[in-house]
Amino acid sequence: MKTINDYVEETGEIGYVKRVVNVIVHAHGLPSVRPGEIVIFENGDLGKVMSLGTEIVEIMILSKKSIKVGEKVARTGNSIEIPVGRQLLGQVIDPFGTPLDNNTIMKRPKISRPIEVLPSGIITRRTIKKQLDTGVGVVDLMVPIGRGQRQLVLGDRKTGKTNFLLQTIVSASRAGNICIYAAIGKKKIDIKKVQEYFINNNVMGNVVITASSPQDSPGVIFNTPYSAMTIAEYFRDQGLDTLVILDDLSTHAKFHRELSLLANKFPGRNSYPGDMFYVHAKLLERAGNFAVNDKEVAITCMPVVESSEGDIAGHIQTNAMGMTDGHIYFDSNLFSEGRRPAINPFLSVTRVGKQTQSSSKRSINRELLSFLTLYEKLRNFSHFGAELTESVRVTLQSGEKILGIFDQDPNIIIPSNIQTIFLTLIWSGNVKETDMKKLNRYRERLAALYTDNRSYREYVDKIVFSAKSFNDLLSIVQANLRQLFPSFQ
Amino acid sequence: MEQNILNLINTSEEKEEFINFLEGLLENIYKEHFQPIAKDSSMLVKNFWDCLNLQIAQRKITNNKEEIEKFLNSLLQEIRKLSSVKLTIALSPTDELINAIGKWAQKNLSQKIIFDIEVDKKILGGAIIISDEGRFMDYSLRRKIDYVFSMKEPVLR
Numbered sequence: 001m002k003t004i005n006d007y008v009e010e011t012g013e014i015g016y017v018k019r020v021v022n023v024i025v026h027a028h029g030l031p032s033v034r035p036g037e038i039v040i041f042e043n044g045d046l047g048k049v050m051s052l053g054t055e056i057v058e059i060m061i062l063s064k065k066s067i068k069v070g071e072k073v074a075r076t077g078n079s080i081e082i083p084v085g086r087q088l089l090g091q092v093i094d095p096f097g098t099p100l101d102n103n104t105i106m107k108r109p110k111i112s113r114p115i116e117v118l119p120s121g122i123i124t125r126r127t128i129k130k131q132l133d134t135g136v137g138v139v140d141l142m143v144p145i146g147r148g149q150r151q152l153v154l155g156d157r158k159t160g161k162t163n164f165l166l167q168t169i170v171s172a173s174r175a176g177n178i179c180i181y182a183a184i185g186k187k188k189i190d191i192k193k194v195q196e197y198f199i200n201n202n203v204m205g206n207v208v209i210t211a212s213s214p215q216d217s218p219g220v221i222f223n224t225p226y227s228a229m230t231i232a233e234y235f236r237d238q239g240l241d242t243l244v245i246l247d248d249l250s251t252h253a254k255f256h257r258e259l260s261l262l263a264n265k266f267p268g269r270n271s272y273p274g275d276m277f278y279v280h281a282k283l284l285e286r287a288g289n290f291a292v293n294d295k296e297v298a299i300t301c302m303p304v305v306e307s308s309e310g311d312i313a314g315h316i317q318t319n320a321m322g323m324t325d326g327h328i329y330f331d332s333n334l335f336s337e338g339r340r341p342a343i344n345p346f347l348s349v350t351r352v353g354k355q356t357q358s359s360s361k362r363s364i365n366r367e368l369l370s371f372l373t374l375y376e377k378l379r380n381f382s383h384f385g386a387e388l389t390e391s392v393r394v395t396l397q398s399g400e401k402i403l404g405i406f407d408q409d410p411n412i413i414i415p416s417n418i419q420t421i422f423l424t425l426i427w428s429g430n431v432k433e434t435d436m437k438k439l440n441r442y443r444e445r446l447a448a449l450y451t452d453n454r455s456y457r458e459y460v461d462k463i464v465f466s467a468k469s470f471n472d473l474l475s476i477v478q479a480n481l482r483q484l485f486p487s488f489q
Numbered sequence: 490m491e492q493n494i495l496n497l498i499n500t501s502e503e504k505e506e507f508i509n510f511l512e513g514l515l516e517n518i519y520k521e522h523f524q525p526i527a528k529d530s531s532m533l534v535k536n537f538w539d540c541l542n543l544q545i546a547q548r549k550i551t552n553n554k555e556e557i558e559k560f561l562n563s564l565l566q567e568i569r570k571l572s573s574v575k576l577t578i579a580l581s582p583t584d585e586l587i588n589a590i591g592k593w594a595q596k597n598l599s600q601k602i603i604f605d606i607e608v609d610k611k612i613l614g615g616a617i618i619i620s621d622e623g624r625f626m627d628y629s630l631r632r633k634i635d636y637v638f639s640m641k642e643p644v645l646r
Contacts, residue, residue: 030623031624
């Protein structure tokens with residue numbers, strides 16, 4: 001391994017540390033250093049050049065060790081790179097590609113890629129046409145996500161955001177996607193739980209977890225999402241659809257704020273620096289649907305942003321909304337009412353997801369939205385204690401039933417076509433059962449049948465695909481009740 | 490004019506000494522009976538003081554303390570701005586050697602350069618030069634020997 005003296009001789013440049021402010025170091029010298037370049041200190045620690053002044057170079061330390069004033073610093077000529085390859089699948093790694101689990105022996109991939117690259121241009125991008133099944137009914141039917149879409153997941157803490165994302169990863173992995181979960185500044189115990197969830201669902205072989213914990217240097221935490229995106233780009237170039245989860249960008253923003261304030265950058269709104277939008281936008285811009293060797297390959301990105309007390313008009317929240325193709329809002333009020341997942345379909349938006357849906361599903365989406373709007377209005381009206389007419393009572397009962405079938409246990413994945421035919425069944429009025437638990441248990445058995453039985457799966461897919469509208473689907477389902485809904489003993 | 494004074498400075502230690510001396514002068518400039526030169530002052534400081542007096546006399550500002558203060562402040566700034574080069578050599582340099590290097594630098598680089606000299610016997614001979622802006626040039630004998638051995642390594646094997 002090269003030492004600082006080797007680098008000094010190689011580059012012919014040297015610098016000296018003049019000032020140390022927590023993780024920010026000001027050095028004098030290094031006349032040809034570039035922003036983003038990795039530098040090496042006398043004690044062997046690495047740093048990343050943040051900015052250049054007339055006489056000083058501003059460096060972010062990438063380790064927890066302290067740097068002393070007067071220490072030598074040298075250029076390496078490299079930017080931060082991460083080893084990428086299939087060996088990463090199933091691993092929990094830090095943002096520099098080193099396995100976090102000491103017991104794991106990973107063959108280090110031979111190829112390395114810089115973690116900060118320019119996003120692909122317009123020529124390589126294609127229209128988003130395919131839907132990404134999340135396995136969560138309310139999302140797949142009402143807020144659909146396209147492959148290559150950037151969909152923000154927004155909500156207060158402890159409202160089920162991570163559970164939803166884990167379900168999405170399991171569903172996407174089973175559909176053949178490579179999933180990269182970036183745990184940004186997450187506690188190690190939480191990272192372990194996520195890993196165990198994937199192992200229990202037999203999808204770890206399609207998943208890479210890049211993780212940083214609060215004990216890491218802010219520089220390491222800051223680089224976590226970029227590293228995850230680089231891994232996704234590698235798999236995209238191999239022709240594989242990828243899903244990137246960035247959990248979460250509000251933590252990332254806080255660490256960027258910390259670094260910027262230490263670097264004496266002028267604070268803006270909520271003390272975030274002026275380049276806050278740029279930092280996140282250049283990251284999310286790397287997702288999309290791309291043409292790779294005459295094939296369309298997508299990087300779907302789902303960044304998470306935490307809101308505080310239901311305030312979705314905060315700085316980071318609105319920034320993220322501005323740079324994504326929609327958002328899924330987890331409502332703490334719905335959560336306290338007992339809805340799982342606590343997704344508010346009225347405050348959620350999808351800008352490109354609907355174009356990926358089949359005409360029948362789009363028709364269901366429209367019907368559902370207008371019905372649930374009416375249901376919400378009538379429900380609010382019923383709170384006044386007025387005497388309800390028969391039609392209002394029927395609407396309220398149907399609304400409760402429909403919302404009930406959107407309730408889903410975090411461990412259950414419901415394929416979107418099963419959710420579609422099951423909703424059609426409820427809508428058609430053929431089901432007299434009012435116990436939602438029984439109904440949902442039946443739906444889970446249908447989902448299991450759909451997953452395990454190929455002929456049943458093909459039959460359901462054919463029916464959903466052939467229907468032109470919701471009414472069309474209703475009549476087809478009505479005519480094929482026995483085949484579609486077998487009775488389980 | 491100030492060039493004569495600046496020529497007295499060749500090393501970073503001398504620079505520091507002159508800056509300290511000038512700062513002391515500026516602090517006490519309006520005090521009566523102030524003696525800038527103590528008995529134990531170095532020969533260098535004494536020379537510097539003589540040179541300063543000569544400059545002040547030439548400028549005809551001996552009795553004008555405000556003008557003297559301005560002059561000393563501008564001189565202080567000039568000294569602080571002097572470029573320095575870190576020089577690592579294998580032997581302790583003599584004053585003559587330092588003067589010779591200083592003169593060579595001024596003649597060939599067209600600017601006054603002061604030297605921060607470090608003695609490191611491990612380099613065997615020659616010099617390692619590190620400029621003020623961070624350029625690193627290794628002209629040491631050790632490097633040349635290392636280079637020769639690295640080139641001859643296949644033969645030696």
